[in-house]
């Protein structure tokens with residue numbers, strides 16, 4: 001997507017051994033790119049959330065593995081690099097999915113061939129992610145078109161949570177792909193962007209990228225969604241997912257579940273943009289089987305922003321000594337999900353429908 005009119009991707013190989021990312025911790029105040037040259041830098045970028053979002057951490061881990069193999073192509077080197085990269089974040093399944101995809105191809109190769117092959121595979125994964133997100137955009141666009149046809153000249157009001165935008169993928173985004181495609185097709189859309197405490201990925205990232213693409217949007221605090229839905233101000237909710245189970249339970253950024261409950265109570269369609277790389281066919285019960293990442297208290301007790309003088313500062317917003325709890329994700333049961341927008345079309349959130357759509361993935 002575009003930044004100041006220039007097309008960008010979130011991750012870009014520069015030359016063999018160097019991959020460029022956008023440092024997302026600085027957005028929306030600064031747009032800076034950094035170059036990763038070894039696996040440790042890739043692992044740090046994922047753990048510190050310079051890159052984040054399920055599909056993008058998968059692709060970054062793939063490049064990280066290639067960087068590791070440039071130093072040590074042995075079986076032990078391969079296993080150690082996979083372990084290190086897989087340990088960076090526990091919830092999004094894309095990380096393990098990407099590493100496993102590479103492992104299966106790399107393991108039978110000789111040392112001497114692996115680094116080159118891993119670099120090529122990481123690039124293929126990145127291209128595949130763009131194609132998958134674009135297909136999600138096409139399928140989601142049909143939903144938005146239907147609503148637009150009913151609404152005449154009025155905009156289609158869409159609520160989204162966190163950042164499942166192009167910054168969370170290689171390009172297009174998952175939840176935002178239908179929005180960008182609708183906007184580009186001339187359909188009026190107005191996006192309500194949940195700020196998404198504590199890290200504010202909605203207010204900092206989604207608002208930034210929608211603004212750069214010229215999409216009308218309004219930032220709301222996390223607690224407003226229910227009120228908006230009760231007053232008929234939301235036509236459609238679209239969120240992303242970090243891990244969707246074989247029966248359609250959806251794990252996504254903390255607060256997603258409450259939006260799903262409010263949508264259910266108010267008959268607002270609640271769709272999840274779910275690339276198959278985020279579907280974990282090995283588990284059924286999202287509540288019991290998904291490890292929910294817990295992050296540091298400081299993300300809750302402190303906030304960063306620009307002062308009036310233009311300096312980036314971090315301040316504490318809580319009483320000194322108060323304890324904070326920081327679960328990063330929650331699980332929305334399949335029964336609250338209207339449908340999953342996948343690269344193969346819109347799929348009911350049920351084990352049967354998911355198995356029909358992705359028969360080769362059933363375990």
Ligand code: MRU
Pocket residue numbers: 052053054055092161162163164165168169173174175201239240241242252253328
């Ligand atoms: O903690 P984050 O910022 O990595 O969480 C991101 C989300 O929860 C996204 O909604 C999800 O990864 C889908 S991204 C297309």
